[in-house]
Amino acid sequence: GNLPKFGVEVEDEDAMSLMVSQINTWNFDLFKFAVISKDHPLVSMAYVILQSERNLLRSYNVDPPTFIKYMFVIEANYHKTNPYHNATHGADVMQSCHVLLGYSVVEQVFTDLEVFAALFASAIHDVDHPGLSNQFLSNTSNELAILYNDHAVLENHHLATAFKFLQEDELNWASGMDDKQRQLFRKMVIDLVLATDMSKHLSLLADIKTTVESSKVAHNGKLVLESYNERMLVLQGIVHSCDISSATKALPIYKAWTERIIEEFYQQGDRERDLGLNLSPMCDRQNPSIEKSQVGFIDFIVLPLWETLGELMFPYCQEMLSQLNENRMYYFSRIPESPRCSIT
Numbered sequence: 001g002n003l004p005k006f007g008v009e010v011e012d013e014d015a016m017s018l019m020v021s022q023i024n025t026w027n028f029d030l031f032k033f034a035v036i037s038k039d040h041p042l043v044s045m046a047y048v049i050l051q052s053e054r055n056l057l058r059s060y061n062v063d064p065p066t067f068i069k070y071m072f073v074i075e076a077n078y079h080k081t082n083p084y085h086n087a088t089h090g091a092d093v094m095q096s097c098h099v100l101l102g103y104s105v106v107e108q109v110f111t112d113l114e115v116f117a118a119l120f121a122s123a124i125h126d127v128d129h130p131g132l133s134n135q136f137l138s139n140t141s142n143e144l145a146i147l148y149n150d151h152a153v154l155e156n157h158h159l160a161t162a163f164k165f166l167q168e169d170e171l172n173w174a175s176g177m178d179d180k181q182r183q184l185f186r187k188m189v190i191d192l193v194l195a196t197d198m199s200k201h202l203s204l205l206a207d208i209k210t211t212v213e214s215s216k217v218a219h220n221g222k223l224v225l226e227s228y229n230e231r232m233l234v235l236q237g238i239v240h241s242c243d244i245s246s247a248t249k250a251l252p253i254y255k256a257w258t259e260r261i262i263e264e265f266y267q268q269g270d271r272e273r274d275l276g277l278n279l280s281p282m283c284d285r286q287n288p289s290i291e292k293s294q295v296g297f298i299d300f301i302v303l304p305l306w307e308t309l310g311e312l313m314f315p316y317c318q319e320m321l322s323q324l325n326e327n328r329m330y331y332f333s334r335i336p337e338s339p340r341c342s343i344t
């Protein structure tokens, strides 16, 4: 067919080719990629990874033009107005996932369908995100919170949105898969996106630890995953880690993501203030706590998760851990002096 080389028309093919040659690197600059892809980072990322890099579309009889049309619709349903939860974040998580799934320690463990499911789940995992948290939607009795009974409200909505589009004939790129594959693919994508809900973090981390322990002991250090649940756990851990991987990236990239998430939180705080609600943590632009929040998030969430991933992927992921410590020091050294002992 006459699809453009990168899935989308670009001004500067040489600049795009140069960026695409770096697509397997951890410090890929998604912000630059968004500009070069003419604000189609997700469509081009999905096409380059699934078609050019991994040839997964052909493996499952996926019609490339139909897949591209579908990804344009998904990308259009990420809110461009969200500072953080926009299509560039979706492309970032997909590209990060592509890097981790390319490490040999993991590459031999997962089937093509599992890799396809993890990459697709990453691409759609925040589609139609409103830039508001699950807690806010529940607190304001948003129709989504009513629909999903306050449980993984956003994550259920991202999945339903992505799969609803797949029902439309001119977007149904999965029609070439056989029924068994399509059912398993759908089940895995659902399990993977639901695992990006922060409320699942601690149980997921505990289960991954147990699985890594038992697998390494049983197979003298080699990662062997027997059951569907064990395989899914590790894939969920990989996608979730990529979803909260900002602090493991090169400092300029990490700082850019931090500015975006903070602005998105502040916009939620502005709405909470207007509604007379208590402001959610880190959402009050009149009482900023950026440095402390990042250090706290690293210490309690990101570091424990990436240390576990580092064990699972050993000897890989060590560069992420050292970058994480460097980035922690950056924010830790900038925590402002508290003028007085605040006992809040």
Ligand SMILES: COc1ccc(-c2ccn(CCC(=O)N3C[C@@H](C)O[C@H](C)C3)n2)cc1OC1CCCC1
Pocket: 133, 196, 197, 198, 199, 243, 244, 246, 247, 254, 257, 258, 261, 262, 282, 293, 294, 297
């Ligand atoms: C670059 O900084 C961050 C990047 C990503 C996250 C983060 C936490 C959980 N996720 C996964 C999705 C999720 O569950 N939520 C619920 C809520 C925490 O807001 C998140 C954005 C979305 N992502 C947090 C980050 O920093 C913390 C928040 C402000 C200071 C510390």
Ligand SMILES: [Mg+2]
Pocket: 125, 126, 154, 196
């Ligand atoms: Mg999410």
Ligand SMILES: [Zn+2]
Pocket: 089, 093, 125, 126, 196, 243
């Ligand atoms: Zn996300």
